[in-house]
Every structure is written in C-alpha cells, then in structure tokens.
Amino acid sequence: MQKIGVLIEAANGAVKQTSLGVVTAAREQGGELYALVPDGRAAEYQRDLEAYGVSRIVNITSMQGAMDWHPVLWARAILAAMQHFEVKTLLGLASAQGRELLPRMAAALEAPLAMDCVGLDLANHSAEKPLFSGKTIGTLRLCGTHFLFGLRPRVFDALPQPCTSQLIPFQADVQASRFSVKGIQRQRENTLDLSEAEIIISGGRPMQNRENFEILQACADVLGAAVGASRVAVDAGWVPHAMQVGQTGTTVNPKLYIACGISGSIQHFAGMKTSQVIVAINTDPEAPMVQGCDYAIIGDLFEIVPILTRQIKAIHKPDVEVGKP
C-alpha cells in the first residue's frame, strides 16, 4: 500500500475544514495515510483528525520545539519527516501556506508538483487542474520518484470517518541561514482567506468608495460570508488587494458567489468560475456576469443588497416582522 502524506493546515487551534477535505481526498484514494503537522501542535488536532479517518499523526517540531511559521524551516522539516517515514506522495492545499511550502519542497526534491488540482487519481500519479486562465482543464501525469499535489480548497468535501490514532513525534534538525522571518502581521482574528471561504459577496465599480463596502459586509455578516472585490475596486484604492478575486488576485471556490455590480471580465471569471452557485446583481442585463451566472437580479445593488440582508436576517429570526415575501 502506498504511503500518502497529508500536509495539515490549522487556524485558531483547529484543523481547517479545507484541510480535512484533503484528508478525505487522500482517504478515498486508498493507501496508508500520514498526517504531517508542521506547527508542532498535533495534540490539539488529534480529535479533529481522528474524526476524519487519520490514524497516524506525525507531530513535527525542530530541535528547539514547536516552530512558528517559517516557510523554509517548515518545508525542510516536512521533507525530513517524509524521508524518515518513507512517504513519497504528499497532498496539501493550494492555499497561501501551500503555495509557500509545496513548491519549496518540490524544488528541493526535484520532484513534480501539480498545483490547484480539481481532480485526483493517485493510482496513476495524475491530477486535473485548470490551465489557460481557467478556460480549460488539463490532465497532468506526474513522473518521478516523489509526487506532490496542491488541491484547490473546497473541491474535496470533508467527510467524517471516525477512527483511533497514534501521535508520532518527529524532531527535525533544520536550519535556515539565508531566510529569516522578521515578523508576521495578521488581519483581524478569525479572518478566513478568500480562497477558503464558503460564501463570498463581492463588489465592483458601482461601489465607488470604501465606506459602501459596509453594505456588503452587513450582508456577509448574516450569511457568514467573506467580502471580495473586483480589480476595479482594488485599483481605485477602495479596498486592499487581499480582497481581490480574479486572475491577479485570489482564486476562490465557494458554494455561493454573489457578484454585485461586477461586469464579469475574463480575468475576474478566471478567479471564481468554479463557484457552485453564482448570483449576479447588476443594472446591466447584457453584462457577462449576468450571462454567465445561475441567478441574476437586474437592479441597483444599493437597493437590492440591503433587502437581501434584511430578508436573510428575518429567516434566522422568524419571529421578527419583515414584510410580504
């Protein structure tokens, strides 16, 4: 049975749902699963991982103990663990962390890496991934001695399969003399990366300024969603680049994408076309986003979005008087 390593990502003391999705994908491909936990906090994640069928959990630390985020040290330590446990296939996420770690590891091993996979076939060392600005899907076959895959977040659902597990400590003797991390600035606590959000509501040109994004944020709050933006809004300086959805922003894969006042350029679509459901709120019925969505409301977002917020809030609080449906 081939050994499959799964690179575990966590946030706020728990394994990310998207990471459990990778675990599920690995389980379904068969093989002996090894969860590789590079932050040294595997004890905190053991119950989460057991619930999803992981029986071998490798807790990776350096000789000094648990490592703070450091892409070079982490990549080297994970590689050392892979070598020790003879794991030659590794699955991770095509997330911000994954994009720092997986290519470093693939480069050190001179091994093939498929990033942003939307389909997986480990028996044939192959994967499907978008190519050419999301307009095509290519099947890549990886050839070599080691095989690395970065899965697009949320393509693979997390499905429980309870089991018992053992925690296996692994201490890596790693250094990084030519790359030092001087500091990490995080945004608000509990902010999910757009690439991992389940629901996203985005604004485009009609937003006109930063303050108007509060209207989208209010809707996001009742939906449990993240707020995104088109390139226009970012280039105009209304919102930071981290909120940009699209080819030169973030690629997202939510179950629901609500595009408000976004015309739908190819570059924008490239970043969100795999969304399960797309809703367009736009005054222009000819806009590409309206042509390419599942549902559209032709109207002014400043009128429509507050109504949406209010109606959804009413559903969550059915005893509150709303108005006719």
Add this chain to the structure above:
Amino acid sequence: MQIYVCVKHVPDSAARVTVVDDLWIDENITFLLNPYDENAVEAAVRIAEKQPDTQVVAITVGRAAAVGTLKSALAMGADRAILVQSDQPADSLQTARVLAAAILADGAPDLIFAGRMAIDSEGYQTHFRLAAALDLPVATNVTTLDMQNGVLTAECEFEAGGRMICEMPLPCVVGAGKGLNEPRYPTFRQIVKARKKEIRQINAAQLQLEVPAARVELTKLRPVVENRRGEILAGTPEVAVARLIRRLRERDRVI
C-alpha cells in the same frame, strides 16, 4: 549589479482558447508578457534607475515568437535580453533548469526576479526551482521590497491579507506579487529605443543539459463548458430577492 528577470510569453487571458487534438491550444491568438512578470521587470528597472552600474537582463525560454515578450521587457527598461529557444513545451522542472544554466553561462546574478506565477500554467513553482538550481534563497508573492547593504527585506502577502516580513542576503530570487508596483506603460520613444537593444538567441540544446528524470506530462486538455442557468429573477426588488433566497435554500441548498 547584475539583475536577471525571468519572463514568460503567455496567451492573453482575453483571447479565445480553442483546444486542438485534446492536447494543444490554437496559438493563432495574442500572446503577451505574463502580467506578474511585468511587476518583476518594473521592480528590476526601478532598482537600476536608482543604482549606477546595474544591468537588467530579461530572459525567457520559449519559441521564436517569445521575442515579442522580450521586446516588451526591453521597452520597459531592461538593458538586454536572452531568448533560450525551445519549440517543445517545457514543464517547470525543465524550464528552471534551462534558465539556471543560461543565467550562469551569461553572468553572475546578484538578484533574480520572476512573476509569482504564469497565467497559462498557474504552477506557482518555477522561481522556486530556479532558486534551488542556483542554491539561492527565494521569497514569493513579494509586495514591497527594500535593499540595504546586500540584504533584501521583503513583505510577502500571506493568507487573509496578512503579511510576512522576511530577509534574505543577496544574491537571491524574488517572486513578484501584483501589489509590488504599478508597471509602466512604455512611451513610444522607449519602444523605439528598445529596438536597438540586444536580444541574444541561444538554443536550449547548446546548454547541453541532462533532461530531468522527473517531469510533468500534459496528457489531455479539455475546454471548460459553462452551462449555468442564467435565470433572471423578475418582480419588484422585494419579490426578486425572496425568489432568490428560496432557490438558494431549497433548490441549491447553499444557504
């Protein structure tokens, strides 16, 4: 200082992509300089403008038409360019190896820029492989950078808008992110001036490289077919929104 900028000749994302023989795309479409590589070229040129005795060399691996992308880089201010000609599509393992050999054959790099990813292959990995081949440190998705006394300090955009600040001694490799700068639009004068700049063409075979044992093969390509409903929900705003919510909850079950 010697700065190399690795650039790629890619299909314009607005171009129509037609799949041929389930494996290739019809290349009779507009190709251009990869957007993230524009940020890379801009970063290199800005450093050269501030530091005397700095040369910026744009380099690409590709077919003859890739000269067009080198000309764009030269118009933006690169001093000269190198085309390593190869008609075969190459994966990132091969490309990185070729770039490393071509750079070393040309000169001693102090700094190497590349875009963090190419919009056609979206592999996010070539600059890492290049750094490993040259045994240099590498940072990616760099959105600000500063150089003092042979040390490069970079801010790398991270998850959910966070930033990681890192330091690397020169020589090193930088994967440019979109926020790094606003790439200049060359003036007509700069485009004309660029015509006189050297573009050296070498053949990949001249570098006499072993083909890497590991590789990635594209075995199939298929177009993505969109078949979304496109249902316009009619009625007053209140009615249309109510209809939308009902569909999202009952039909699609996404809220």
